[in-house]
């Protein structure tokens with residue numbers, strides 16, 4: 247099994263690299279040039295392709311021949327970073343490859359999610375402020391997920407709750423909708439978010455699903 251991790255140098259990405267190696271997968275990581283050294287501890291065990299994760303040529307090269315592509319959707323900047331990444335992965339991944347994308351609970355596939363007042367306030371206040379400061383564009387992550395939901399590829403969009411660091415507590419549980427009692431805790435260890443992403447590669451039940459998860 248050969249997998250590509252787009253956004254391998256971030257916190258989630260590094261955990262995914264470790265889980266993929268633990269499973270004996272061959273790993274190709276894509277990360278920004280300035281972040282390559284963050285992957286030093288995996289030197290000799292993974293191939294690294296430096297470049298912006300929304301660079302279509304970089305993504306094309308990295309996903310070639312991969313059975314699975316794990317993509318960190320990053321809503322950074324206001325230049326369509328998430329949509330650029332998602333579209334490149336959808337366009338260039340091998341037909342039949344499993345495509346797993348990360349995002350947050352604020353993404354809704356069918357509008358049936360029930361959000362807490364706190365989450366609504368964060369999205370409604372932080373979203374416009376972050377965009378104003380040209381720091382992040384949550385709407386672009388929403389648009390990226392819309393592209394994925396409309397795709398006929400073998401995608402899964404994993405929607406993470408609030409995250410915390412710490413030892414693994416095992417594979418998170420999931421539901422189709424935020425607001426389901428099973429998701430009440432609203433907290434997931436980041437290492438287990440990564441575990442869910444990597445395990446989804448071999449879980450066909452999750453094809454064309456957008457699981458909201460908690461640890």
Ligand SMILES: NC(=O)c1ccc[n+]([C@@H]2O[C@H](COP(=O)([O-])OP(=O)(O)OC[C@H]3O[C@@H](n4cnc5c(N)ncnc54)[C@H](OP(=O)(O)O)[C@@H]3O)[C@@H](O)[C@H]2O)c1
Nearest residue numbers: 253255256257258278281319320322348349350406407409
């Ligand atoms: N943080 C949360 O509480 C939370 C909650 C739910 C879901 N999520 C989702 O989890 C995923 C990972 O998020 P995370 O917060 O845990 O962070 P993370 O894993 O550290 O990932 C951040 C990513 O953003 C990249 N990045 C940072 N600055 C950038 C810039 N200026 N331009 C382009 N890329 C930049 C990083 O690349 P470098 O290594 O090159 O800097 C890294 O790949 C995301 O899909 C997010 O939507 C996060």
